[in-house]
Amino acid sequence: MKQRSDSRFISFVAQFKQNRAALAGATIVLLLVFVTLFAPQLSPHDPIKACLDERLTAPCMEYPFGTDQLGRCIFSRVLYGSRVSLSVGLIVVGIAATIGVVLGIISGYCGGVPDEIIMRLVDAMLAFPSLFLALAIAGILGAGFINVILAITVVEWTRYARVMRGSILSVKENYYVEAAKSLGASDFYIVTRHIVPNAITPIIVVATLGIATVILAAASLGFLGFGVQPPTPEWGMMLNDGRLFMRRAPWLMIFPGLAIMITILAFNLLGDGLRDAWDPRLRERRRER
Amino acid sequence: MSLLSITQLKVHFPTQDGIVKAVNTIDLEIANNERLGLIGETGCGKTVLGMSIIRLLPPSTTIEGEIRYKGNDLLKLTEKEIRKIRGKEIAMILQNPTTSLNPVLKVGDQIAEAIKLHQGLDRRAAKAKAVEMLEAVKIPDATKRANEYPHQFSGGMKERAMIAMGLACDPAMIIADEPTKGLDVTVKKQIVKLMKEVTTQKTMLFITHDLGVAAEICDNITVMYAGELMEYANTEAIFKNPMHPYTQGFLNSLPSMGLKAIKGMSPSLIDLPSGCRFHPRCDFADAKCRTEHPELIEVEKSHYARCFQYA
Amino acid sequence: MLKYIIKRLILLIPILFLVTLISFSLLFIIPGDPAETILTGPGGGADPKAVEEFRIKMGLDKPIYIQYFTWLESILHGNLGYSYQSKRPVIDTILSRFHATLKLAIVSMIISLMISIPLGIISAIKQYSAIDNVSMAGALLGVSMPNFWQGLLLILLFAVTLGWLPVAGYGDHGDLEHMILPAITLGTSSAAITTRLMRSTMLETINQDYIQAARAKGLSERVVIGKHALKNALIPVVTMIGLNFAYLLDGSVVVETIFAWPGIGLLMVESIYLRDYPMIQGCILFVAIIFIFVNLMVDILYTYLDPRIRYETKE
Numbered sequence: 001m002k003q004r005s006d007s008r009f010i011s012f013v014a015q016f017k018q019n020r021a022a023l024a025g026a027t028i029v030l031l032l033v034f035v036t037l038f039a040p041q042l043s044p045h046d047p048i049k050a051c052l053d054e055r056l057t058a059p060c061m062e063y064p065f066g067t068d069q070l071g072r073c074i075f076s077r078v079l080y081g082s083r084v085s086l087s088v089g090l091i092v093v094g095i096a097a098t099i100g101v102v103l104g105i106i107s108g109y110c111g112g113v114p115d116e117i118i119m120r121l122v123d124a125m126l127a128f129p130s131l132f133l134a135l136a137i138a139g140i141l142g143a144g145f146i147n148v149i150l151a152i153t154v155v156e157w158t159r160y161a162r163v164m165r166g167s168i169l170s171v172k173e174n175y176y177v178e179a180a181k182s183l184g185a186s187d188f189y190i191v192t193r194h195i196v197p198n199a200i201t202p203i204i205v206v207a208t209l210g211i212a213t214v215i216l217a218a219a220s221l222g223f224l225g226f227g228v229q230p231p232t233p234e235w236g237m238m239l240n241d242g243r244l245f246m247r248r249a250p251w252l253m254i255f256p257g258l259a260i261m262i263t264i265l266a267f268n269l270l271g272d273g274l275r276d277a278w279d280p281r282l283r284e285r286r287r288e289r
Numbered sequence: 290m291s292l293l294s295i296t297q298l299k300v301h302f303p304t305q306d307g308i309v310k311a312v313n314t315i316d317l318e319i320a321n322n323e324r325l326g327l328i329g330e331t332g333c334g335k336t337v338l339g340m341s342i343i344r345l346l347p348p349s350t351t352i353e354g355e356i357r358y359k360g361n362d363l364l365k366l367t368e369k370e371i372r373k374i375r376g377k378e379i380a381m382i383l384q385n386p387t388t389s390l391n392p393v394l395k396v397g398d399q400i401a402e403a404i405k406l407h408q409g410l411d412r413r414a415a416k417a418k419a420v421e422m423l424e425a426v427k428i429p430d431a432t433k434r435a436n437e438y439p440h441q442f443s444g445g446m447k448e449r450a451m452i453a454m455g456l457a458c459d460p461a462m463i464i465a466d467e468p469t470k471g472l473d474v475t476v477k478k479q480i481v482k483l484m485k486e487v488t489t490q491k492t493m494l495f496i497t498h499d500l501g502v503a504a505e506i507c508d509n510i511t512v513m514y515a516g517e518l519m520e521y522a523n524t525e526a527i528f529k530n531p532m533h534p535y536t537q538g539f540l541n542s543l544p545s546m547g548l549k550a551i552k553g554m555s556p557s558l559i560d561l562p563s564g565c566r567f568h569p570r571c572d573f574a575d576a577k578c579r580t581e582h583p584e585l586i587e588v589e590k591s592h593y594a595r596c597f598q599y600a
Numbered sequence: 601m602l603k604y605i606i607k608r609l610i611l612l613i614p615i616l617f618l619v620t621l622i623s624f625s626l627l628f629i630i631p632g633d634p635a636e637t638i639l640t641g642p643g644g645g646a647d648p649k650a651v652e653e654f655r656i657k658m659g660l661d662k663p664i665y666i667q668y669f670t671w672l673e674s675i676l677h678g679n680l681g682y683s684y685q686s687k688r689p690v691i692d693t694i695l696s697r698f699h700a701t702l703k704l705a706i707v708s709m710i711i712s713l714m715i716s717i718p719l720g721i722i723s724a725i726k727q728y729s730a731i732d733n734v735s736m737a738g739a740l741l742g743v744s745m746p747n748f749w750q751g752l753l754l755i756l757l758f759a760v761t762l763g764w765l766p767v768a769g770y771g772d773h774g775d776l777e778h779m780i781l782p783a784i785t786l787g788t789s790s791a792a793i794t795t796r797l798m799r800s801t802m803l804e805t806i807n808q809d810y811i812q813a814a815r816a817k818g819l820s821e822r823v824v825i826g827k828h829a830l831k832n833a834l835i836p837v838v839t840m841i842g843l844n845f846a847y848l849l850d851g852s853v854v855v856e857t858i859f860a861w862p863g864i865g866l867l868m869v870e871s872i873y874l875r876d877y878p879m880i881q882g883c884i885l886f887v888a889i890i891f892i893f894v895n896l897m898v899d900i901l902y903t904y905l906d907p908r909i910r911y912e913t914k915e
Contacts, residue, residue, distance in 0.1 A: 343816060345812055345815055345816055372818045372819070372820060373818065374818070375815070375816055375817065375818035376816060376817040376818035376819075377818055380816070380817075381816040383809060383812060383813050383816060385809055388808060388809040388810065389809040389810050389812070389813040390810055390813070391810040391813075391814065391828050391831070391832070392810070392832065392907065392908055393831045393832055393835070393906070393907055394827075394828070394831065402814075402817060402819065403817040403818065403819075406817070406818060406819060407818060438907040438908070440907070440908045451813075454813075454817070
């Protein structure tokens with residue numbers, strides 16, 4: 001079995017390497033992480049300090065993306081904004097995936113009543129358009145980093161539970177689980193040693209695409225005024241600020257929007273690439289041509 | 290006189306893993322009213338050979354050689370001209386009736402479609418003809434059945450419907466691809482009987498991996514292996530005096546002969562063995578078989594084999 | 601098929617129950633005391649007597665489970681409570697606002713399907729061609745582009761710079777000129793998703809054996825694709841419509857806010873600003889029930905369109 005998963009991993013890497021779009025996505029993601037870590041070093045100005053003399057300056061050498069209504073450097077704010085987006089993305093996906101995976105395991109492995117309860121709850125959660133529900137929660141709790149995370153996590157965990165349950169059900173059919181059971185292994189041992197390692201890859205694919213969804217949701221909340229507290233730079237909020245100055249200073253809304261789009265695009269490319277490299281069904285189909 | 294003559298046919302197509310050499314320099318003649326069995330294991334290129342006759346292969350395929358039908362080279366026809374051959378002159382019964390029938394169209398309509406197209410009948414007349422065809426393949430209650438969807442048919446009935454579809458426009462030639470695959474024994478017997486009846490006045494290329502079925506239906510049999518023809522003879526000669534070691538092995542693997550499987554696996558069509566394609570699995574292989582490629586030679590009258598034993 | 605529908609309806613009961621429970625439990629997360637929060641004026645401080653009266657009037661003094669069942673009972677009578685702000689029944693406001701959302705959603709849906717169905721089909725038939733590559737790149741860009749940004753860019757171009765269309769608003773009755781920009785924003789972004797879906801369904805279909813079988817009959821490529829492939833590939837489009845609808849409802853929050861389109865999305869945002877909890881609760885519950893209903897319709901339609909399912913129960 002070890003060998004089997006090894007060879008599968010190698011072909012997975014080989015597939016992924018051939019996918020140029022996915023490699024581009026991975027490169028942008030790495031670049032984003034770099035920007036997030038070194039935002040203070042990369043930023044030419046303090047992203048928060050207002051400079052009223054320099055209000056609504058068009059992009060120039062000093063301010064590559066121009067300045068906003070308070071004279072703050074938009075380039076620096078965009079760089080710093082990646083911190084909120086990326087950290088919300090990672091934290092929410094981390095928590096949501098953990099909750100979803102645990103519930104998915106319980107649901108898939110135990111079956112019966114726990115499965116029924118969890119899956120009905122998932123169905124009920126999925127009945128709500130996700131932004132509506134996230135907005136209601138974030139709106140009631142009030143703006144703030146933690147509240148944004150809470151609100152989006154509540155709507156995001158369901159997908160992981162479903163995927164995990166699905167892959168457990170398919171792994172459970174496999175002979176080595178039966179074999180382990182007949183050898184008298186405990187449930188905990190079977191789940192951690194045999195089921196989870198085999199079911200975790202689809203979760204990684206879903207999580208990568210999930211980061212894109214979360215960043216979009218967080219930006220939407222920020223745009224509607226339920227994101228992080230000002231003056232922390234956040235892309236969605238910057239866009240909303242820019243709306244009012246659309247005629248005079250369109251750069252206020254051009255650059256943050258571009259930043260959101262590139263970030264989401266990068267995670268989508270990466271996630272699509274991981275999925276294509278993993279899903280043998282898709283791979284076979286490509287081979288036919 | 291031969292109705293269809295294939296000369297020097299090569300069919301290759303590119304894939305991610307390399308070029309699949311499905312058909313390698315095949316010469317074959319099918320006479321008028323002859324029923325020829327094309328025998329081989331899965332993946333030997335027999336379906337591709339069948340498909341290439343009516344040019345149902347992906348556009349990336351390279352086809353070399355000639356396929357003359359009534360004297361015209363089918364490979365040189367325009368797309369429009371070959372469409373007039375398909376279904377009307379040469380009908381193909383594809384394998385696997387469950388996936389080859391369109392699930393959202395009524396069976397009768399799927400049969401009537403070709404009749405409308407090739408015989409210029411109107412909708413109602415075509416449908417009536419379709420019902421007739423279903424009766425001809427012995428589907429009971431044909432009028433009602435014509436208005437049903439494929440999933441309402443049993444496996445054997447679907448195969449019958451496929452046969453009806455192939456016969457609908459009274460084609461001169463039929464290419465039947467594994468029509469008995471996956472059917473249980475009784476149903477298989479019925480289908481064989483039906484195939485035999487409906488093709489008495491027709492030319493047929495009968496593609497199968499089932500020697501027993503081929504023996505019942507076919508006048509002549511040719512054995513295909515790794516994209517090449519290994520042996521050709523009339524049915525009796527193939528069974529009484531199989532010449533090629535592969536044919537012998539194939540016969541020995543029949544349940545009635547003791548189920549002795551040929552050792553090894555059939556080669557990938559991407560990476561073909563050198564010399565004789567069969568040498569890695571052959572008990573009689575020597576140095577020459579590994580390096581030199583044997584030709585198909587007439588060992589006895591009208592009995593051909595591709596093996597150095599007879600050279 | 602009737603059996604299937606009944607089964608489907610029975611399955612809905614626990615989900616509907618959970619949906620009401622989730623909607624209701626939003627009250628738990630209100631920071632502090634709702635009555636106090638509501639009555640606290642801009643200057644701060646609320647009259648304790650007024651707070652107490654308000655609490656009793658709204659039933660906030662009762663135990664939580666009683667509050668839930670009282671609320672559930674009134675919902676079953678079609679009463680979603682009264683707005684803290686206007687004091688009018690929540691359901692009246694929601695229904696009048698939903699009208700605007702529905703109007704926008706339908707037009708957006710038409711735009712979306714008009715783009716995605718032909719584009720998805722062409723992309724599948726001509727896989728890896730220039731047109732396929734361009735439309736797939738476009739779809740990826742569309743999926744990655746936040747619709748609030750797209751909306752703003754459209755305003756910047758067509759309203760602010762060119763002056764062809766109004767910046768925002770509803771006109772008198774949701775006039776066409778006011779609808780164009782929001783409908784394009786929503787329609788194109790949902791088309792980005794549906795084009796990919798349509799392409800993959802179509803790809804799956806044209807690789808089926810029955811497509812080869814149709815060609816073997818001598819049918820022209822137009823008939824093979826237009827009849828045999830399309831009839832199969834269009835069945836999942838029905839599911840796509842359901843999916844699209846969820847996407848459009850979700851997008852309505854942001855797009856209605858940008859374009860000041862007085863639909864349920866904007867109502868939701870306004871109610872949050874105003875801390876009008878019954879209205880928030882009502883909106884959430886309403887969209888969830890609408891969504892469940894749409895999905896039910898889609899499922900039923902699907903079973904009707906697919907003969908494999910339609911005749912299942914007959915056998």
